[in-house]
């Protein structure tokens with residue numbers, strides 16, 4: 001069953017049931033060595049799934065749970081091997097969505113739901129129940145509709161097994177916020193060396209449309225011109241934090257010039273928080289509109305802007 005969370009919709013299975021977890025992998029078409037996140041109702045439910053709960057966990061739980069923070073900890077025997085991809089660690093979080101918390105409460109004390117994002121492997125994560133249906137209709141039994149996700153990008157993943165702790169995937173809880181809660185520095189994994197978070201691929205969250213990131217409004221015309229010559233006659237979408245003036249759109253139309261394409265301005269995305277909330281819907285919209293290319297001016301690389309840029313970079317990687 002697909003369930004809402006505050007970040008993105010997840011496809012949930014009892015984390016102690018190998019059979020249920022295998023069905024999740026099959027529905028998504030996800031490689032079996034990409035581990036899943038286990039969702040629990042509260043920090044008090046970690047004991048069943050985690051072997052050793054370091055002191056830092058209480059501090060982070062008090063500051064950020066329920067919320068978009070996932071912790072990588074040493075796993076217990078209760079976790080199905082299918083969840084961890086055979087690793088000796090497990091990723092856990094307490095989600096901040098009343099509907100999912102109600103499901104966990106209904107399942108009883110200690111319940112854990114393993115849930116990856118409820119999309120086909122490699123595609124764009126779902127932030128509404130309609131997105132889930134578009135991706136997985138016929139492959140899953142049900143979607144609990146909890147409305148549009150409030151955060152819009154996946155949780156921050158923090159590895160507490162290294163010193164200093166390291167962010168493996170940026171999200172709404174920033175490394176800076178984690179560091180100040182913990183009272184020590186928190187690093188960010190550079191993405192090099194062996195996969196620390198298997199399944200975090202360079203190319204991910206990819207719509208069919210080509211995604212091109214430009215840093216400034218001034219860079220737009222150049223980007224659109226380049227796009228026009230590579231996709232003659234194509235439709236080009238623009239997505240940024242600010243509405244473009246008619247003059248700018250006219251200038252872009254003429255930059256597309258003899259290529260004969262059209263420029264469509266998608267509804268602007270707002271500040272970093274607003275951008276994160278609509279990001280995946282706009283990537284999906286690019287495909288619904290049959291765009292050849294989506295040109296994006298991303299938010300600055302602070303706070304949630306770091307996560308938005310991370311996902312856009314993956315969406316832009318062919």
Ligand code: TXA
Pocket residue numbers: 005007008009010011034035036037068070072084087089090091095115116117118153154155157168169196197198199200
């Ligand atoms: O916000 C979220 O985290 C959403 C919602 C549904 O909770 N879930 C989500 O799941 O994004 P998924 O499967 O799309 O991404 C899980 C990520 C993967 O990149 C995986 O590599 C990492 O978590 N992960 C899971 N277990 C891990 C482990 N033991 N060590 C390191 N990384 C792990």
Ligand code: MG
Pocket residue numbers: 116117125
């Ligand atoms: Mg995913």
